[in-house]
Amino acid sequence: MSTQTGEDFYQSEDDLDEDEATQYIIEQSLIQYRKLKGLNPSDLKPSEDPDEIFKAIKEGDEGALNRLVVQPETLSRVDERGWIPLHEAAVQENKIILELIFSGADVLCESETGTILFEAAASGNPDIISLLLDHRADPNLPLYSGHLPIHRVAYHGHRLALEHLIPVTKLHAVKESGMSPLHSAAAGGHAHCVEILLKAGYDPNFMLHPRLRRSYDDERRSALFFAVSNNDLQCSRLLLEAGAMVNQDPVNCLQVALRHGHYELINILLKFGANVNYYSRVNTTHFPSALQYALKDEVMxxxxxxxxxxxxxxxxxxxxxxxxxxxxxxxxxxxxxxxxxxxxxxxxxxxxxxxxxxxxxxxxxxxxxxxxxxxxxxxxxxxxxxxxxxxxxxxxxxxxxxxxxxxxxxxxxxxxxxxxxxxxxxxxxxxxxxxxxxxxxxxxxxxx
Structure with missing residues (x-):
């Protein structure tokens, strides 16, 4: 049975050069920016030297940026990726550079659909995240796929950035996204993020929305399934001890652990009530399916x-x-x-x-x-x-x-x-x- 991994789930947002989904998101943010500024598409064509400001941002050249940001058209330049300067500044580690860009584009974040904050979430720099939030970046605006910045931070395991986003991310936005940050943290294999989210009150039994489950051959639902699929004992234990129900996925978590042959993982699932008498959806048998994975192993x-x-x-x-x-x-x-x-x-x-x-x-x-x-x-x-x-x-x-x-x-x-x-x-x-x-x-x- 083939399943889509946690990494595959986020791949569409991570590949900045090739992914059509990211390109679509950037285009949407640019459209919003144009509406706010009253600009025509021709106003946002790449300049004769579109790389100038991007080069200054990457190199941390404050002198060049002080000269460039006073030119309004400079901040609307578009590079070959479709990014504007604020996108580039948000993914750098230099807070001063981002502040310089904001000094000339203080309302740009208001025109945004969350893309810049989402891109910054991948690097997980808490100072950058904090600055974007201070400039009214909205952590509750999803991508077209439904993902929020908190999902990306949790997936990449950025603890400090996660602590910044938890208080400002609204529960209704998480519900509408169709997935919990716990799914993201478990998919990324970050037990420390799972622990933070559980302490913050996130429900270990929040199930993936059906539109997201269709992305997986196994139609997985729970954060626990992501952890067990990764053979991740630590994340699994945290979720189980927090009350995660062990028999909620179409493919039983115990079946996955038995296939891995991971004794400790099997044992803890059994301790928390895993159903040994489950039946597989794929290989239908008259007898409970768990036996198929234990025939060669007396311990299991x-x-x-x-x-x-x-x-x-x-x-x-x-x-x-x-x-x-x-x-x-x-x-x-x-x-x-x-x-x-x-x-x-x-x-x-x-x-x-x-x-x-x-x-x-x-x-x-x-x-x-x-x-x-x-x-x-x-x-x-x-x-x-x-x-x-x-x-x-x-x-x-x-x-x-x-x-x-x-x-x-x-x-x-x-x-x-x-x-x-x-x-x-x-x-x-x-x-x-x-x-x-x-x-x-x-x-x-x-x-x-």
């Missing part, structure tokens, strides 16, 4: 089984004791694929007995269809599997299964729930399958 397999994975569903073969009446599973997608078809393909069959043996720790007696049984009989674990199947399970194990059944999978998905039950600690650990918690044992032996 035990993690999802400990958190209430529906083992019984895997052995629910619609063919029963009859032979399967269609061709073996191939790489093509087959609707509602059953477990026995998946686990018996040539490149997975060597794992089948080990996976089944582990799964038997989480269930009572199950039945094997002929297809699965034929494959299991070829594996070295078959005698042990037969021993488990032929002998009655002990009462303690059956009681655990029964209690977990009554707790329901929803509660098993939130391990903190068990902490509030009036039960002895040893019993709680038993209900959590603590003896099979391979991940925790490994973490204690090899802490990172």
């Amino acid at each position: 397999l035990r993690m999802i089984l400990n958190h209430g994975y529906d083992v019984k569903r895997c052995f629910d073969c619609p063919y029963g004791d009859n032979s399967h009446d269609y061709a073996p599973w191939t790489t093509s997608i087959i609707k509602d694929m059953v477990f026995c078809e998946v686990i018996t393909v040539s490149w997975l069959k060597h794992l089948s007995a080990q996976v089944v043996r582990i799964m038997l720790d989480y269930t009572d007696h199950v039945s094997f269809c002929p297809k699965l049984k034929d494959t299991l009989q070829e594996q070295k674990q078959w005698p042990e599997i037969c021993h488990v199947q032929r002998n009655a399970r002990n009462l303690k194990h059956l009681c655990r299964l029964r209690i977990r059944e009554h707790l329901s999978r929803l509660r098993l998905r939130a391990p903190a729930f068990l902490n509030f039950l009036p039960l002895p600690p040893r019993l709680k650990d038993y209900l959590r399958y603590k003896e099979y918690d391979v991940y925790s044992r490994g973490s204690m032996v090899n802490p990172e």
Whole structure:
């Protein structure tokens, strides 16, 4: 499944030389400027030496600028990018240069649609941001795409600039933009910005507007999904601890973490209630999809089984004791694929007995269809599997299964729930399958 990355999401605003979107934004700001000044398009044609003032700005030549800014037509010059001098001054690191340009164009920011402030946001210079705001640059005017300066600052991780923009960015402007700055900070992988925004009261469950979700194949919604997609444990933890809901995206965040094989990320998602029994939209299976990513890894397999994975569903073969009446599973997608078809393909069959043996720790007696049984009989674990199947399970194990059944999978998905039950600690650990918690044992032996 291909998805658009956080960087791709902002690429249209970052490529100043080639991007049509940025060119469009600049043109709109120039149109507004012309209206305010009462200028005709011919008045804004590049001069014979259009680079003169731009060169002075880039070089920080205050003497040349003092001479040039007194000429009104100089401030309306347009370079090959479509920029006017104020655009160039805003992206420099020199506050004095920007003040000189403002001295001759003190109302230019009022004519603007936010473009200059947005361009300055990329460099994140807090002095430049502050000066633009002092000259009435509006942080609540969006680009045509809906983005605000605060989104760009958060994406690039500019902490001080973000602190300048948070108090002046209005909530209604953020809502109308269709995305939260938390999405931007998570997409950029900047945990410090995520933390600042959460402390400022931004909602970790603000979901992308549908018009923005369409930009992604996975139709992602949450800031948490951006963080998990980036394999970013720190941002994910901050969002989860702030109350981010873990099962809100069309593609489950847990599925993404399982694909990454990131144990810590998987563990924290499970801790906050990730649904181990989700179903994939792409590869439809009769059994919950999480198992597909854990077949080769006992740590991940035990993690999802400990958190209430529906083992019984895997052995629910619609063919029963009859032979399967269609061709073996191939790489093509087959609707509602059953477990026995998946686990018996040539490149997975060597794992089948080990996976089944582990799964038997989480269930009572199950039945094997002929297809699965034929494959299991070829594996070295078959005698042990037969021993488990032929002998009655002990009462303690059956009681655990029964209690977990009554707790329901929803509660098993939130391990903190068990902490509030009036039960002895040893019993709680038993209900959590603590003896099979391979991940925790490994973490204690090899802490990172």
